[in-house]
Amino acid sequence: MKFKAAITIMPHDALLDPQGKAVTGSMKNIGLPSIQNVRVGKHITLELEAANETEAKQSVDNACTKLLANMIMERYEFTLTQQS
Amino acid sequence: MKVGVVIFPGSNCDQDAVYAFQHEFSCEVVTLWHKDHDLQGVDLVFLPGGFSYGDYLRSGAIARFSPIMQNVIEFAGKGGLVFGVCNGFQVLCESGLLPGALLRNTSVKFNCQNVFIKPQTNNSLITNQLDLNKALKIPIAHGEGRFYCDEQTLASLKTNDQILFTYCNEQGIVTPESNPNGSLENIAGICNHTRNVFGMMPHPERAVDADLYNTDGRGLFESVLQLASASR
Numbered sequence: 001m002k003f004k005a006a007i008t009i010m011p012h013d014a015l016l017d018p019q020g021k022a023v024t025g026s027m028k029n030i031g032l033p034s035i036q037n038v039r040v041g042k043h044i045t046l047e048l049e050a051a052n053e054t055e056a057k058q059s060v061d062n063a064c065t066k067l068l069a070n071m072i073m074e075r076y077e078f079t080l081t082q083q084s
Numbered sequence: 085m086k087v088g089v090v091i092f093p094g095s096n097c098d099q100d101a102v103y104a105f106q107h108e109f110s111c112e113v114v115t116l117w118h119k120d121h122d123l124q125g126v127d128l129v130f131l132p133g134g135f136s137y138g139d140y141l142r143s144g145a146i147a148r149f150s151p152i153m154q155n156v157i158e159f160a161g162k163g164g165l166v167f168g169v170c171n172g173f174q175v176l177c178e179s180g181l182l183p184g185a186l187l188r189n190t191s192v193k194f195n196c197q198n199v200f201i202k203p204q205t206n207n208s209l210i211t212n213q214l215d216l217n218k219a220l221k222i223p224i225a226h227g228e229g230r231f232y233c234d235e236q237t238l239a240s241l242k243t244n245d246q247i248l249f250t251y252c253n254e255q256g257i258v259t260p261e262s263n264p265n266g267s268l269e270n271i272a273g274i275c276n277h278t279r280n281v282f283g284m285m286p287h288p289e290r291a292v293d294a295d296l297y298n299t300d301g302r303g304l305f306e307s308v309l310q311l312a313s314a315s316r
Contacts, residue, residue, distance in 0.1 A: 011187075015232065016266070018192045067149065070142055070178065072185040073232060 003048050003056040007078040009069045010041035044068055047083070056080055085312045086112045088126035090156070090172075092147045093118065097133035097170065097287065104289040105130070109305050118150040127312060128165040129156050131172025133225070133287060143186060143228045144174030153179060165209060166281045167308070170226055173273075173283035181281045182274060183241065184233035186226075190266030194227040198298070199264050201272045201286055202252040205245050208275050210282050213307040219256035220300040222286035224264060229285040231267040231274075241274060249273035249284055 011017045020039040027035040046063070050056035060078055069076040087105045091098045098115065105111040114124050118136075123129065136147035147153065153175070160166045160181050168176040176182040189195060200219040203211045214220070233241070241247050249272040253262040263270045265285070273284025288301030 015187065016190060018188055018190050018266075022192050067145060068141065070145070070185055072234070073187055 001050060001052065001056070002083040003050055003053070004081050004083055005046050005048065005056070005060045005078045006081075007044040007046070007060065007064060007068060007076055008041060009044065009064075009074050009076045010039060011074055015073060041074070053080060053082070085128065085309060086114070086124075086126045087128045087130055088114050088116045088123055089130045089132055090116045090152055091118060091132070092134065092136035092150060092175075094136045094138055095132050095134035095171070097289065100287070100289045101130050101132045101169070104292045104301075104305060108292045108302070109309055111309075116152055118147070118152050120152050121155055123152075123155050123159055123164075128167060128308065129159060131156075131166070131168035131175050132289075133170030133172060136171055136175065139171075139228075142174075142178065143171060144176075144178040147171075147175045148178040157181060160276075160281050163278065163280050167210065168281075168283040169287055169289065170224075170229075170285055173285055174228065176281060176283045182276055182283045183237045184231055184268075184274070186228050186285070187230040187232050187266075188228050189226070189230055189264070194225070195229070195264050196225040197223070197264070199224050199272075199286060200252050200254050200256070200262060201249040201284075202256050202258060203249055204247045207245055208248055208279060208282065208307075209311050210273075210275075210284075210288075210304045210307050211248050213310050214303045217256060219252050219254055220288075220303065221254075221291070221298055222288055222301055223290050223298075224286045226265070226285055229265040229267065231265075231271040231285070233268065238268065240277075241271075244277055246274050246277065246279075247271055248275055248282065249286070
């Protein structure tokens with residue numbers, strides 16, 4: 001079975017995100033001062049073959065914890081959809 | 085002493101390290117290509133600065149899985165000496181050979197400047213000859229050098245005397261203003277629990293040649309050579 005995963009990786013809430021802070025600061029320059037607390041992460045999509053959804057989830061979890069995310073500074077979540 | 089300098093695609097301080105070890109300290113130096121699996125019997129592996137694999141994903145994240153790193157991790161596991169500077173430090177943290185992580189500078193700027201660092205202990209390969217009361221002027225050049233670890237890890241770094249350098253002012257006083265990247269407690273360099281793996285963001289290899297009017301980095305290399313010759 002073929003699956004597609006859409007992964008979101010975000011810096012831990014407790015960590016200062018200087019990128020997000022800089023972007024927040026620029027919101028007032030585009031006339032949107034009400035926008036606060038921008039945080040910048042990553043969005044990654046990938047496709048994989050797996051026997052079933054459980055196996056697919058396991059593979060994506062492995063990819064995230066081993067390489068795609070650094071658990072010291074980031075957290076991740078993903079959605080999995082079966083491809084026809 | 086035989087030193088191996090690893091070259092990843094995107095390394096750009098490898099020749100600085102080769103020059104320092106070879107020309108300034110008369111070491112035998114070999115370069116180790118990232119695709120190789122042979123450490124060529126070196127006594128010390130040096131991971132240089134640069135932008136390995138374009139810093140894609142995170143600094144050091146992809147380099148950590150390159151072929152040579154599997155041998156470096158095995159070498160370190162057996163007590164082999166590994167020293168990483170800047171991107172090399174990031175690779176060591178990503179590989180789990182050193183605790184913590186290096187995050188984007190709080191300024192969001194790439195900082196290329198001379199800073200001052202203070203050695204915190206003489207109990208390491210790279211600090212054993214240093215004066216603990218003297219601030220060293222060493223260049224930095226990084227965008228992601230903000231050292232971070234959780235509270236428990238920080239406590240164990242302190243308990244085990246693993247903090248090697250902290251950012252300070254010219255007088256050697258550790259102040260918030262002298263912290264160039266927002267590192268936790270001004271930490272600039274650490275070692276692992278077993279004291280055979282070392283990492284730091286500043287570049288001592290760029291401060292060894294009198295022609296460049298700064299030789300404050302020489303003491304680190306002299307420390308390495310002192311301990312290496314003492315162990316023979």
